[in-house]
Structure formats: C-alpha cells, structure tokens
Amino acid sequence: MEQKAHFVTVATSDLDEAREFYVTGLGWLPTLDVPGEIIFFQVGHGLMLGLFDARKFAADLNVSGSAATASAPNPSGFTLSHNVDSPAAVDKVMADAATAGATILKTAQPADFGGYHGHFADPNGAVWEVAHNPAWRVEDDGTVVLGTPND
Structure with a gap:
C-alpha cells in the first residue's frame, strides 16, 4: 500500500x-x-x-x-487542521467559524511550536485546528515540509 x-x-x-x-x-x-x-x-x-x-x-x-441505528458519537482522538498564512488569518477563520455555528474549544493563541493556533468544533463535533506555523509549508509538488521555528 x-x-x-x-x-x-x-x-x-x-x-x-x-x-x-x-x-x-x-x-x-x-x-x-x-x-x-x-x-x-x-x-x-x-x-x-x-x-x-x-x-x-x-x-x-x-x-x-x-450501533447501526444510533447517532454517531462525536468524533474524537483526531483533528482536521487548516493552516493559514498569518496570526490575523487564524483570528479571521476562527471568527468566521464561530459566526457559522462552531463551538470555540480553544481561543487563538501562541503555540508551543512557535506559531499561533486555535480549535473549534463543527456542529457535529468534528474538531478543527486553525494554525499559522511559520516553519510549515507545502512545496509546489505537494510535499509538506515540517520545519522548526529556526528554519
């Protein structure tokens, strides 16, 4: 595989x-x-x-x-992540999500990895992280580079 x-x-x-x-x-x-x-x-x-x-x-x-007839449990144990270009963009996405009906789980704030992030849950419980990580990037070929703050 x-x-x-x-x-x-x-x-x-x-x-x-x-x-x-x-x-x-x-x-x-x-x-x-x-x-x-x-x-x-x-x-x-x-x-x-x-x-x-x-x-x-x-x-x-x-x-x-x-299990086949019950509602799904809230998703847990994973996040879907949306990475943006700046802390201001994190704040905007978080505000837009809240306006659309998301529950803010963690307000946007500086992160241990040297960036800025927050978390929200969609109306069915799927958790999203919205992050700005200046050491993270996607190359033109789609390769993800997970650098450190000093890169």
Whole structure:
C-alpha cells in the first residue's frame, strides 16, 4: 500500500446541519452532495473530506444492532487542521467559524511550536485546528515540509 490518503470521511449525526455549517456558514463548495447520505468537499491536492450520515456510515461498515441505528458519537482522538498564512488569518477563520455555528474549544493563541493556533468544533463535533506555523509549508509538488521555528 502506498503512503497516501485520498479521502477523510467523518460520520455525521446531522448531515443537514453539517451542510448548513460548511456550505452556507463557511461558503464551501461541495464536489458531490447526496442529500440524506454524504457530502464531499475537495480540501486539498487530491484530498476529499466526506461527511457521511452516521446511520449510512454504520451500514457501509456492516455494523449491526444498536450501533447501526444510533447517532454517531462525536468524533474524537483526531483533528482536521487548516493552516493559514498569518496570526490575523487564524483570528479571521476562527471568527468566521464561530459566526457559522462552531463551538470555540480553544481561543487563538501562541503555540508551543512557535506559531499561533486555535480549535473549534463543527456542529457535529468534528474538531478543527486553525494554525499559522511559520516553519510549515507545502512545496509546489505537494510535499509538506515540517520545519522548526529556526528554519
């Protein structure tokens, strides 16, 4: 298996609320929207974010019993990260997310890695980090460089 991923899919307990947040609130454009099932957004070079109705997600995984009919638990143990060019851009994205209905988990502030960041949860609990890291960059070929503050 090659070291790459093309989709990140998150089980979503309320797909309509997720659509409202991302499309109406944040202004994202869906690549594919199947009402009642899944909505896809292209979020990077060759990378899609899928928000999948929790019940359909469970069925797709062949999960039976109460797990297949229950709402998805809030996603935990991971963050989706959005990196921007400046601390001011972090503040703007965090404010826009809050206006769109996000819950601010950590207000934007200086970070241990030498940058500036904050965290919010979308209406279904998916956690986003918004960060400015002056040592982090993406090369033209898509390679991510994780430098140190002294780079």
